[in-house]
Amino acid sequence: MSKRKLALILLVLFSLGCKKKENTKPVTPVIIPDVPNDQHISVFTQHNNNTRSGLNDQEKKLTTSNVNSAQFGKLFELAVDDQVYSQPLVVGKLSIASGTHNVAFIATVNNSIYAYDGDSGRLFWKKNYTATGMRPPKNTDMTGACGGQYQDFSGDIGIVGTPVIDSVSQTLYFVARSTNGATYVQHLHAVGLTDGSERPGSPVKITATYNGGGDGNVNNVITFDAQRQNQRAALTLVNGIVYVTFSSHCDWGPYHGWVLGYNASSLQQQIVYNDTPDGYDGGIWESGMGMASDAQGSLYLVIGNGTVGANGDPTVLTNRGESALKLTPSGSSLTINSYFTPYNFQYLEDNDLDYGCMGSFLIPNSNYYFTSCKDGNIYLLNKNNMGGFTASSNQVQQIITLSSNSNMHCQPAYGKVSNGEFVYIWPENDQIRAFPFDRGSNTFNITNEVIGMSGPQGQNGAMISVSSNGTSAGSGIVWASYSANADAEHAVGPGILRAFDASDVTKELWNSSQTGSDMPGNYAKFSAPTIANGHVYLATFSGKVVVYGIK
Numbered sequence: 208m209s210k211r212k213l214a215l216i217l218l219v220l221f222s223l224g225c226k227k228k229e230n231t232k233p234v235t236p237v238i239i240p241d242v243p244n245d246q247h248i249s250v251f252t253q254h255n256n257n258t259r260s261g262l263n264d265q266e267k268k269l270t271t272s273n274v275n276s277a278q279f280g281k282l283f284e285l286a287v288d289d290q291v292y293s294q295p296l297v298v299g300k301l302s303i304a305s306g307t308h309n310v311a312f313i314a315t316v317n318n319s320i321y322a323y324d325g326d327s328g329r330l331f332w333k334k335n336y337t338a339t340g341m342r343p344p345k346n347t348d349m350t351g352a353c354g355g356q357y358q359d360f361s362g363d364i365g366i367v368g369t370p371v372i373d374s375v376s377q378t379l380y381f382v383a384r385s386t387n388g389a390t391y392v393q394h395l396h397a398v399g400l401t402d403g404s405e406r407p408g409s410p411v412k413i414t415a416t417y418n419g420g421g422d423g424n425v426n427n428v429i430t431f432d433a434q435r436q437n438q439r440a441a442l443t444l445v446n447g448i449v450y451v452t453f454s455s456h457c458d459w460g461p462y463h464g465w466v467l468g469y470n471a472s473s474l475q476q477q478i479v480y481n482d483t484p485d486g487y488d489g490g491i492w493e494s495g496m497g498m499a500s501d502a503q504g505s506l507y508l509v510i511g512n513g514t515v516g517a518n519g520d521p522t523v524l525t526n527r528g529e530s531a532l533k534l535t536p537s538g539s540s541l542t543i544n545s546y547f548t549p550y551n552f553q554y555l556e557d558n559d560l561d562y563g564c565m566g567s568f569l570i571p572n573s574n575y576y577f578t579s580c581k582d583g584n585i586y587l588l589n590k591n592n593m594g595g596f597t598a599s600s601n602q603v604q605q606i607i608t609l610s611s612n613s614n615m616h617c618q619p620a621y622g623k624v625s626n627g628e629f630v631y632i633w634p635e636n637d638q639i640r641a642f643p644f645d646r647g648s649n650t651f652n653i654t655n656e657v658i659g660m661s662g663p664q665g666q667n668g669a670m671i672s673v674s675s676n677g678t679s680a681g682s683g684i685v686w687a688s689y690s691a692n693a694d695a696e697h698a699v700g701p702g703i704l705r706a707f708d709a710s711d712v713t714k715e716l717w718n719s720s721q722t723g724s725d726m727p728g729n730y731a732k733f734s735a736p737t738i739a740n741g742h743v744y745l746a747t748f749s750g751k752v753v754v755y756g757i758k
Contacts, residue, residue, distance in 0.1 A: 344434070485525050491510060531593055
């Protein structure tokens with residue numbers, strides 16, 4: 208009998224309630240041996256790469272033939288100390304613990320980082336990064352948010368935005384938040400992958416100022432507020448700079464949208480950008496996704512509610528709430544290279560229908576940028592000429608209008624399979640949809656749109672990722688995670704993971720409710736499933752990351 212089989216039998220007997228005799232010697236913990244794996248794919252950043260496509264197109268094990276209730280299911284769980292908002296990251300074939308392993312990195316809102324063997328569940332290291340003498344902030348600390356009834360978070364608010372990994376320097380970057388109840392601080396950390404030790408210069412306290420007469424300014428200077436500014440979106444690593452973005456807690460002002468850039472080696476602050484310096488708001492939420500970036504290093508993001516223009520002129524670039532932006536580094540700040548603001552931005556502003564609620568991404572190997580608005584409109588933009596502002600119409604590449612109840616708190620993804628290439632999206636109060644992308648017209652062929660089952664309700668849609676083995680037939684799978692029966696905007700409840708044939712999303716292959724032992728626990732809001740090396744890593748709010756694979 209193999210060691211792994213023996214270990215699994217012992218674990219099963221223990222779970223069935225085998226009684227331990229009194230006054231016996233302590234039982235030596237069972238160590239599950241390393242599990243060989245011929246795949247070593249890495250996921251260094253949220254949604255796989257800086258296009259934010261959510262695609263792993265080198266998955267050789269999981270197929271439409273074996274992802275079913277008979278062959279596929281929960282393998283093991285990775286225990287953590289609190290809720291997980293960020294997406295688990297994976298480093299393939301990392302040299303660690305006297306060997307090479309596929310390592311899963313997990314961040315919790317208790318400011319803890321875990322490094323687990325992604326194939327066996329062996330814990331390599333765990334460290335907590337709360338500032339000395341402090342604790343993670345809690346939702347109850349945000350006393351002015353939502354009239355004192357802040358429920359967007361249900362407890363701790365430590366590490367929230369998905370970290371990013373530099374594979375060359377083998378460094379993990381993340382933002383941890385701490386408080387003593389009176390003072391609030393946020394720190395950018397850079398730690399080694401093999402043991403979690405701080406790199407030179409780490410951590411660095413996040414501070415910033417920006418000239419402007421906007422909300423909260425003192426003598427025409429706006430100062431970063433570590434309590435009010437919410438580090439929600441994933442971090443982005445581009446050309447040696449780690450970018451960190453900020454929104455707010457339930458529009459508790461004064462706040463602004465900030466983009467801060469730090470040198471990845473020294474952690475010296477290099478970039479400071481404020482999107483509403485002479486106005487108000489302008490948070491960067493993007494349903495937890497990170498800013499997109501292209502090969503030239505330009506940054507793409509969408510701004511939520513906030514001031515548009517200045518002095519009654521919506522085309523003034525100083526304040527850019529309710530807008531999609533292309534930003535390029537310029538000295539110590541960022542310059543707007545192209546932008547789009549919907550013609551009805553004032554209506555959106557007045558009715559809390561943010562442009563920028565959905566994570567945005569660049570369609571791979573194209574010049575096109577996929578964004579959406581809380582009013583149910585999807586905008587396809589030319590990233591080099593987004594359309595600016597026109598008072599009576601939207602001058603964009605394409606507009607797709609869904610139901611006004613499709614509020615777009617979701618993460619779309621991209622797949623290229625044997626019958627074409629698609630963008631997959633599943634907003635709340637709507638159905639899963641696959642939009643075929645036509646390279647000839649550089650638009651979506653809505654006539655051939657594929658529409659599947661209805662799903663998430665309330666104010667939180669599905670988080671989607673895609674796996675395939677290139678364009679091989681039968682390899683494309685769409686993975687979708689969402690709250691099974693609660694409105695995840697404010698409620699914590701059970702989650703569900705579903706798998707669909709990427710060539711036809713009307714065909715469900717498997718879901719975690721088919722077998723009781725596959726249930727994941729409570730849904731982790733805005734954390735997409737990570738697919739790597741024959742496994743699906745699913746974050747939860749139940750103190751664990753669940754690992755699925757071929758049984």
